[in-house]
Amino acid sequence: DIVMTQSPDSLAVSLGERATINCKSSHSVLYRSNSKNYLAWYQQKPGQPPKLLIYWASTRESGVPDRFSGSGSGTDFTLTISSLQAEDVAVYYCHQYYSTPLTFGQGTKLEIK
Amino acid sequence: EVQLLESGGGLVQPGGSLRLSCAASGFTFSSSAMSWVRQAPGKGLEWVSTITRSAGSTYYADSVKGRFTISRDDSGNTLFLQMNSLRADDTAVYYCAKRYFDWLSHADHWGRGTLVIVSS
Numbered sequence: 001d002i003v004m005t006q007s008p009d010s011l012a013v014s015l016g017e018r019a020t021i022n023c024k025s026s027h028s029v030l031y032r033s034n035s036k037n038y039l040a041w042y043q044q045k046p047g048q049p050p051k052l053l054i055y056w057a058s059t060r061e062s063g064v065p066d067r068f069s070g071s072g073s074g075t076d077f078t079l080t081i082s083s084l085q086a087e088d089v090a091v092y093y094c095h096q097y098y099s100t101p102l103t104f105g106q107g108t109k110l111e112i113k
Numbered sequence: 114e115v116q117l118l119e120s121g122g123g124l125v126q127p128g129g130s131l132r133l134s135c136a137a138s139g140f141t142f143s144s145s146a147m148s149w150v151r152q153a154p155g156k157g158l159e160w161v162s163t164i165t166r167s168a169g170s171t172y173y174a175d176s177v178k179g180r181f182t183i184s185r186d187d188s189g190n191t192l193f194l195q196m197n198s199l200r201a202d203d204t205a206v207y208y209c210a211k212r213y214f215d216w217l218s219h220a221d222h223w224g225r226g227t228l229v230i231v232s233s
Contacts, residue, residue: 099217
């Protein structure tokens with residue numbers, strides 16, 4: 001199984017500042033045949049289902065603000081929020097869809113400092 | 114607009130069974146693989162099962178293999194999860210998720226979930 005490990009578990013950032021969440025996979029999620037990283041990022045607010053932010057590690061989903069960006073390849077990935085807004089308070093999950101069992105990181109809780 | 118509406122959750126005794134449904138609309142259901150993902154109270158996300166387009170193949174987490182069965186009705190645009198031999202640790206919100214295309218693709222839309230409580 002591919003284990004996804006996020007860091008930190010929780011993060012407090014001031015409004016307008018940058019927030020960075022890391023995700024490390026125990027096995028590469030890069031398919032060399034198509035050069036795609038099978039890695040997505042989700043945002044989940046209390047009482048709501050997860051919302052897709054980023055897929056293929058760095059492609060922003062339609063409608064997602066451009067302050068959200070994803071980077072990385074292979075086993076190391078980062079979600080960056082360039083300028084934190086109050087509505088970004090949530091738990092963020094990375095997710096690999098490279099192979100079954102599909103797995104998620106444990107989540108990173110983002111709060112306002 | 115893509116809509117996924119789960120139903121069928123509730124309180125069930127250990128060892129009991131439950132069948133979840135997910136009514137899909139707003140997209141060509143038969144063209145998308147579909148998944149169930151669950152979230153225990155206060156915990157993270159756990160993938161449960163995926164079914165490919167045309168139900169060609171099904172995949173399960175080890176924790177539910179042999180007890181849960183995923184299926185789909187493309188004519189009725191509905192996804193199902195038959196859950197047997199339920200245990201306390203199956204207690205969770207169960208989300209239906211549409212995968213972008215095939216079974217190894219990101220989940221781009223999620224339902225609001227249905228709560229399953231396994232307790233005596």
